[in-house]
Amino acid sequence: xxxxxxxxxxxxxxxxxxxxxxxxxxxxxxxxxMSYFRAPTQxxxxxxxxxxxxxxxxxxxQKRRHLPGIAAGETVWCQGFSxxxxxxxxxxxxxxxxxDGDYFVVNGQKIWTSLAHRADWCILLARTDRxxxxxxxxxYLLLDMKTPGVEVRPLVDMLGRKTFNEIFxxxxxxxxxxxxxxxxxxxxxxxxxxxFERSGIDRVMTGIRTYEALVEYAAQAGADGxxxxxxxxxxxxLAELAIEFQ
Numbered sequence: 001x002x003x004x005x006x007x008x009x010x011x012x013x014x015x016x017x018x019x020x021x022x023x024x025x026x027x028x029x030x031x032x033x034m035s036y037f038r039a040p041t042q043x044x045x046x047x048x049x050x051x052x053x054x055x056x057x058x059x060x061x062q063k064r065r066h067l068p069g070i071a072a073g074e075t076v077w078c079q080g081f082s083x084x085x086x087x088x089x090x091x092x093x094x095x096x097x098x099x100d101g102d103y104f105v106v107n108g109q110k111i112w113t114s115l116a117h118r119a120d121w122c123i124l125l126a127r128t129d130r131x132x133x134x135x136x137x138x139x140y141l142l143l144d145m146k147t148p149g150v151e152v153r154p155l156v157d158m159l160g161r162k163t164f165n166e167i168f169x170x171x172x173x174x175x176x177x178x179x180x181x182x183x184x185x186x187x188x189x190x191x192x193x194x195x196f197e198r199s200g201i202d203r204v205m206t207g208i209r210t211y212e213a214l215v216e217y218a219a220q221a222g223a224d225g226x227x228x229x230x231x232x233x234x235x236x237x238l239a240e241l242a243i244e245f246q
Contacts (some may be wrong), residue, residue, distance in 0.1 A: 001072075001073050003040070003041070003042070003073065004071060004072050004073035004074075005068065006117060007019060007020045007071070008020075008030065008191045009042055009047040009057045009070075009071065009073055010051060010070070011026065011027050011030055011048055011070070012027045012052070012165055013051060013052070013055065015061065015068075017055060017067050017071070018067060018068065018071030018072075019071070023204060025085070025239055028201055029055075030063055031199075031201050031205070032201055032202070032205045033200040035078075035201075035202040035203070035204075035205035035206045036205040036208065036209050037159070038205075038206075038207075038209065039236045041202070042073075042119075043073075043076050043115065043118075044076040044078060044119060045078065045079045045114075045123065045197075046070035046076065046077040046079045047070055047071075047208070047231070048196055048197070049077075049079065049123075049193050049196045049197050049223075050066075050070065050077050050079075050123055050193065051066075051067060051071070051198050052072045053123075053180065053189060053192050053193045053196065054067060055065050055066055055067070056192055057140075057179055057180050057181040057189050057192065059154035059177075061177065062142070062177075062178075062180065063167065066121075066142070070140045075120050075121060075188050075211070076115060076118055076119045076120050076121075077119055077120070077121050077122065077123060078113050078114060078121075078122050078123070078165075078166055079109040079113065079114070079121035079122070079193075080095075080113055080116070080122045080123060080124040080125065080143070081093075081110070081123070081190065082110060082111055082112045082194075083095060083108070083109060083110055083111060083126050083228070084109060084111050087112075089136040091135045091138070091187065091188075092134055092234055093108075093127060093138065094108055094127065095107070095108025095110065095124075095125070095126045095128035095169060096108055096126060096127050096128075096130065097124075097127065097128050097139060097141060097174065098128075099128070099176070100173075101228075102141075102175060102176050103132045103166065103173040103174060103176060104105070104126070104128070104176065104178075104179075105171050105173055105175045106124070106126055106141075106143070106149070106169040106171070106173075106174060107169050107170065107171060107172075107174070108126065108168075109166060109167065109168050109169070109171050109206070110124075110166065110169075111164075111165075111166050111167075112155075112156075112165040113163075113164065113165045113166070114163055114164055114165075114168050114240065115150075115165075115208045116145070116152045116165035116167050117152050117154050117162055117165050119145050120144070120145055120146075121142060121143060121144055121145060122142075122143040122156065122167070123140070123141075123143075123193065124140075124141045124142070124143045124174075125138055125139075125140060125141075125190055126138070126139060126186075127139075128142060128156065128186075129184050130185060135187050136183050136184060136185070136187065138184065138185075138186045138187045138190070139179055139181075139184060139185075139186040140179070140180045140181055140185055140186030140189040140190055140193075141174050141178050141179055141180070141186075142180060143172070143174055143178070144174075145198075147172045147174065148172065148173075149168060149169060149170045149171050149173070149175065150167065150168075150172050151168040151170070152165050152167055153165060153166045153167075153168070157199070165176040171240055199231075204245070207245065208245050211238075211241055211242070211245060214238070215238060218234055218238065227234075
């Protein structure tokens with residue numbers, strides 16, 4: 001909430017939508033510093049993925065309804081893209097959304113959905129034309145996670161953490177006004193969302209900070225008085241990692 005008060009969650013958004021209209025370089029510097037010092041940033045995919053996508057493709061009503069909650073840090077969004085048989089080949093997704101009057105009826109499954117167990121809303125890619133080529137016939141929908149017929153099952157990792165989830169849809173009904181962009185052309189809207197995600201400078205800085213911690217650990221003496229850093233193979237591997245980060 002403190003980041004939202006300063007408009008740092010929405011640094012690059014236009015001012016009329018609650019942002020600061022910051023330059024690309026200012027956004028890079030902000031993400032570098034916040035990630036390197038492990039400062040809390042955002043929860044969910046609203047500020048850096050969905051918000052900019054709605055600004056580009058959303059209706060005026062969608063902007064009024066969703067952007068303020070994202071900018072205020074009040075609404076948590078997850079991203080329902082991947083499926084058991086559609087990961088890297090995302091266009092092979094099989095979750096369907098069948099038009100029924102003023103609604104789409106959704107059936108299918110998503111997997112590896114980060115924060116779905118805590119999210120208020122979900123960006124959902126679903127197939128709305130099963131006869132079209134796989135990159136076509138996909139639509140981009142906004143799903144209220146409290147919708148009847150939506151079930152979230154957390155995937156617990158070896159450390160007992162719940163980060164990823166499965167989502168199951170059993171005739172969940174989504175209003176047609178939750179369609180972003182044109183019907184059956186959601187692939188192109190999703191491509192914009194993924195473009196916003198892929199900048200990734202924050203993940204690079206997180207990696208650099210972790211690397212520095214690894215070097216510090218390797219320089220410490222163990223119980224036998226020796227150091228990992230004295231091993232030529234360890235030094236070689238650390239050098240290779242340093243080159244990759246550069």
